[in-house]
Amino acid sequence: MDFRDVSLTSLRVFRAVAEQGTFTAAAAELGYTQSAVSRQIASIERAAGAELLERRRDGARVTTAGRIVLQRATTVLDEIDAAARELTGLPARAGTVRVGWFPIAGAVLGPRALTALRRSDPALTVVTREAGTPALVRALRAGSLDLAVLALAPPFRPPDAESPALVLRTLTERSLCVAVPAADPLARGSFVDVADLRGRRWIAGSATAGDGLMGVWPGLDEKPEIAHTARDWLSKLHLVAAGCGLTTVPAVLATVAPAGVRVLPVRGGPREQRRVLLARLPQPLPEAAARVAAALHRAALDTDVAL
Template sequence: MIDVQRLAVLREVARRGSFNQAAAALHCTASAVSQQIAALERSLGAAVVERSTRGVTLTETGRVLVEAADSIAAELADTEQRITRLTAVRTGFTVATFASGGRRLLPGALAGFVADHPEVELTILEAEPEDSLPAVREGRADLVLAYHLDGPPPARPGDRSGLDWTSLVEDPLRVVLPRRHPLAQSAPAALHLAELADQRWILGCRKSAGQLSRFAALAGLDLRISCTATDYEFAQSLVRSGVGIALIPQIGLADHPELVALPLAEPAPRRHLGLALSRRRRGHRARLAEDLVARLTAEARTLPS
């Protein structure tokens, strides 16, 4: 059997062109290199180098062996890297997000994040803000993509929330109509709730139902709500079927030729999207969180205004 260590010595002799230079690279004596080459030749029964006063050159047998030695060295290097990746300590990092925000913002931000941080064991949790914000406060999540409706954000500097809040973008709620609807045909700049008082409503979530009801109450309207769904795609499919009209956040809008999305006249309901981090964040995971905040902030700038 060919000795792999002797192959490595031959490979170095071939690269350097002499026993002395190979010995210097291998941190041993020229005599030791010569002995290894001689032992290799004895085991093969063939010469692998030709010695002369000008140095050494490979025989045909030597060239075949060096080619094999190059392949073996490459395989061993690749194997070492794979083992290093397998045995490396991976950093756990958990992101919590609400569904529509995650669908629009996370893929673009995470593509670069995952590529730049291969050591990270990433976990994504889908949760509404009432569940995700406590998760980051209690250390069960490192970063939360969340939203709030009217009123102040979930955390402000100096408060006792234990969170830092970074505002991202406003997410106005749009009225989604079938393209054949008379109001869609006339294409108004914005719809007033009073114009929609006789419509049947399909709402994409219970929170938007509550928000719309508050705005309707302020306008003195009693809206007819046919369905309160938990999925924006489902709500918009009902609009396509002619069941009613929907109130959908802009980032939850489906790009469908049979639907038209129009703004409501001000004051209009909207969501305020942002990111929450624990104020206790430290070390590598804190740096990861801040990196992802920067990527999500950049991604939010690409959303339509």
């Protein structure tokens, strides 16, 4: 069996798995069953004569041979899509930039950058997508994103150890804050002391996150009491406003917090920095994408100044 005999379907399936990280998720995205995905992957691996995905308990990771195929597969699939667009008479997607960002970037940074772009480059079309950092990184590597805005906690390791390494540029860096009900005594000051965070009830991001519960101030010497869990920032903020508990938030959220919520820095503990990065593949960036990257940088700077 020769790799030249692969089907476009198997390339598409492979890209989806590379992007989603698991067969099951890829199947859901494609409207297939997991079984079909498994077979397609088996088929493309047979054609390639090598293992393209390393099966792990938590999903699949692209191998070295897989990277070779992924690289080619994306340009092949993009080319097919471009042909499809050209044939239907649509103009080429030259001015469309695909950006992914982690959830909170969509609240402040994204809208600012897009507003600025709409004035400065009205011809540009930007398509955005919200996802977690691992998903964004996979999407970048799978070629379905041009740019990704990632959040990193200390230690600021690169988001993956794959090669080639992603190109990372820091957009902004700021301390983690806590969101406090305006009615709470803590809200009287302009900052919160870490000691005052003991014994409080917390609103966590998920019921059971692996390392360091998201939403709870890290490094507390007690087992925190999780009163609520919510993934959505709007929900979390309104839970705080309702006095249901505290939660950690990035400082940028101060500008968009609803009434009844104060966002305050924390003093006393080790500095809890969060770094926001713009990531891309180490390939030459299309002109349009470079403009969007620049707009994101400007928006980050403006936000820094405003705070």
